[in-house]
Amino acid sequence: MTSFIQEIIDSYEARVTAVGTLIDTTHEMIEEFHNKREEISTELKEKLANCESFRHKDFDCMMQGIQLSQKEREELVRHKLKDFVHEQREFAYQLKVLVKERSIENEKKRMEDFKAFFSEIKVKSEDREKEVSEMLQRFRLEQEDLSQELNKLLAKGESIRIKDVKAMLNNFQKENSEMKITWQELSKTMKNKRNQNKFY
Numbered sequence: 001m002t003s004f005i006q007e008i009i010d011s012y013e014a015r016v017t018a019v020g021t022l023i024d025t026t027h028e029m030i031e032e033f034h035n036k037r038e039e040i041s042t043e044l045k046e047k048l049a050n051c052e053s054f055r056h057k058d059f060d061c062m063m064q065g066i067q068l069s070q071k072e073r074e075e076l077v078r079h080k081l082k083d084f085v086h087e088q089r090e091f092a093y094q095l096k097v098l099v100k101e102r103s104i105e106n107e108k109k110r111m112e113d114f115k116a117f118f119s120e121i122k123v124k125s126e127d128r129e130k131e132v133s134e135m136l137q138r139f140r141l142e143q144e145d146l147s148q149e150l151n152k153l154l155a156k157g158e159s160i161r162i163k164d165v166k167a168m169l170n171n172f173q174k175e176n177s178e179m180k181i182t183w184q185e186l187s188k189t190m191k192n193k194r195n196q197n198k199f200y
Contacts, residue, residue: 005114009095012121016088019129023081026136030074033143037070040150047160054162062169066146069176076183077139080190084132091121131190138186142179146172 041063048054098117149168153160 005111008114008118009092012095013092016085016092019088020085023085026081027078029140030077033147034070034074036147037143037150040147040154043154044150044160044165047154047157048162048165051158051160052162059165062165065169065176066172069180070143070146073139073142073183076187077135080132080135080187083190084128087128088125091125095121128190131186135186135190138182 045056045059048059049056095114095118098114149172153164153168156164
């Protein structure tokens with residue numbers, strides 16, 4: 001029985017390690033999107049400077065809204081991922097605590113308690129994993145959409161005008177207002193779930 005329980009704990013800890021690897025990959029993805037966005041913005045800045053004698057400083061001011069909202073989104077994703085890993089580690093720790101607490105009782109009762117608790121943790125863990133996966137998918141799609149819009153501007157080449165950038169920024173501001181509400185709701189839901197999932 002004890003070795004069976006230990007195997008379950010070990011497999012759960014291996015899963016936590018896998019989640020940690022996923023988080024590292026996500027951080028790399030965030031960095032990649034950030035660098036790509038910066039690269040495209042720099043190219044746009046140069047094109048506008050050459051085509052319309054638009055000052056670099058003025059371009060930076062125009063793009064400030066996008067940069068700020070993207071930075072906030074990146075920080076939120078990083079924070080939620082950190083919470084998720086912490087929560088998964090807490091689940092693994094609670095499994096170990098349960099095994100130690102029940103060590104003086106008979107094996108049958110100990111196994112029943114362990115199975116019930118593990119079942120509860122598994123459901124909560126899978127639920128949280130689904131939320132985090134949806135959050136990452138949303139983030140990825142938003143980043144890809146923004147990159148596409150910036151690339152469309154870049155593709156105009158020498159015909160790019162300040163009004164093109166302003167039109168893109170206006171669209172972004174409208175969409176960003178809606179996205180901000182969605183992200184706030186998502187963040188609130190995840191925070192509530194995290195509080196519900198505490199076992200201490």
